Amino acid sequence: MKQHKWRFILPGLVIFVVGVTFPLWYSAVNSTPVPVLSLDTPVINQLQNKECVEDKAFMSADHMKMLHAWRDEVVREGKREYTAKDGRKFEKSLTRTCLSCHSNKEQFCDRCHNYAGAKPTCYDCHIIPEEVKK
Amino acid sequence: MNLLLSFVAVFVIAFLSWAIAAGTTASSVLTMYVPYIVFAVFLGGFVYRIVKWAKAPVPFRIPTTCGQQKGLPWIKNNPVENPAGPWGVIGRMAEEIFLFRSLFRNTDVKMIDGRPVYGSAKWLWFFGLMFHGSLLVVALRHLRFFTEPILPCVNFLAGLDGFFEIGAPALYLSDAALLAGLTYLFLRRVVLPQMRYISLLTDYFALLLIAGIAVTGLLMRHFFPVDLLSVKSTVIGWVTFTPVVPEQAGVLLYMHLGFVFVLMAWLPWSKLMHLGGIFMSPTRNLINNNRSQRHINPWNAPVKVHTYEEYEDEFCDKMKAVGLPVEKE
Known part of the structure; x- marks a missing residue:
């Protein structure tokens, strides 16, 4: 009875311990570099004032909400012009506004999204322009 | 009173985390060293409790059975509710x-026309299962912070969970289910007088603590977005033993971590240890x-016996002398 009992409990405990420490084993065999976002595109390099539509903190935290709002406003209400907080005006367009500067989707968008496990649905509808695709 | 105290306890944790987020030293301690202490307490405590339970002697079989036992071949038995192997x-x-088979058997009794009437009560089972299931999914989804490259099954699970793509970022169904389950389990304790009567401080505290984790998590996802890049690099820092202080982390992240650390360190010593206990x-x-x-109690005191053979050996001569019949001859 006694050995019989441990025959079930010990493997169970081992499975538990290995299971909860799994991230430690997994990261020991995989390299885990923090992604660096590249702003090195022809258009951005030529900009005098390297500024996105809004400031960096807002963009990194809220860009998904902004794009979501743009989509609704353009598709459902036909409002195509966005006025930024500092008064500059932009066309509400992923392809023509965002991607015209950030023409390096793989080094910019994807690096962060893949790292954080975010799966934006932009390209379910949008095609990836040829110059961005490379 | 218990309810009030557990609210106070949860708010104290939230306030402490808020204070820690404000201080540079405290926040670096919380994000660089506390995770290891908490994890060690969790793992060590969990193993300790299981081993302690496992050492408890179980000399006899004490299953509670709900079906016909295996017996004669022509009697139909129930192999699962009354297991024979x-x-x-x-x-x-x-x-x-x-x-949650046992909870599925839950019954309720009501007085109808002065007579007690028993009926099935499945709501607790339903919300309990929903709560535990969504908690599991939420925990597994968090592996996206703990693994790099992210396990494909974790991404698949997240995709399935956010299948309806409500809002951006997509609302996870497990989050909604978790909150619904928590709400039911909490209201059940507060609204039903008999439940309120037997509820202890830790009963409320466990629910409120998990609710705190869920709410801060949801706020960080949907309302006050946290910088995922620094969250992930912090978590990867933990698992690669090169801890870093998150570069951009709001108060909410510290509250979330504060709640999670309290939960993890407390879990092995609390009623939440049913996580391991159910197996035991x-x-x-x-x-x-x-x-x-036949099951023989291992600590039965040895009984001194004197068998007839020994008796005969001892008194053989005397028995023969008085003419008693002797078996050994």
Whole structure:
């Protein structure tokens, strides 16, 4: 009875311990570099004032909400012009506004999204322009 | 009173985390060293509790049975509700762990026309299962912060969970289910007088603590977005033993971490240890073979016996002398 009992409990405990420490084993065999976002595109390099539509903190935290709002406003209400907080005006367009500067989707968008496990649905509808695709 | 105290306890944790987020030293301690201490307490405590339970002697089979025992071949038996072998027990435990079989039997009694009437009560089972299931999904989804490259199955699970793509970022169904389950379990304790009467401080505290984790998590996802890049690099820092202080982290992240650390460190010593305890329930995990096999209590005191053979050996001469019949000759 006694050995019989441990025959079930010990493997169970081992499975538990290995299971909860799994991230430690997994990261020991995989390299885990923090992604660096590249702003090195022809258009951005030529900009005098390297500024996105809004400031960096807002963009990194809220860009998904902004794009979501743009989509609704353009598709459902036909409002195509966005006025930024500092008064500059932009066309509400992923392809023509965002991607015209950030023409390096793989080094910019994807690096962060893949790292954080975010799966934006932009390209379910949008095609990836040829110059961005490379 | 218990309810009030547990609210106070949860708010104290939230306030402490808020204060820690404000201080540079405190926040670096919380994000660089506390995770290891908490994890060690969790793992060590968990193993300690299991080993302690495992050492408890179980000399007899004490399963609670809900079906016909295996007996004569022409009597139909129930192999799962009254297991006669290891496979029956495995089936029974799987039902218990994944489907909460015992809770499914929950009944309610009402006085109708002065007579007690018993009926089935499945709401607790339903919300309990929903709560535990979504908690599991939420925990597994968090592996996206702990693994790099992210496991494909974690991404698949997240995709399935956010299948309806409500809002951006997509609302996870497990988050909604978790909140619904928590709300039911909490209101049940508050609204029903008999439940309120037997509820202890820790009953409320466990629910409120998990609610705190869920709410801060949801706020960070949907309302005050946290910088995922620094969250992930912090978590990866933990698992690669190169801890860093998150570069951009709001108060909410510190509250979330504060709640999670308290939960993890407290879990092995609390009622939440049913996570491991359910596997160790002798009324569920034992084969019912009390009749087909003999179980001898290992600590029975040795009984001094004197068999007839020994008796005859001792008194052989005397028996022969008085003419009594002797077997050994």
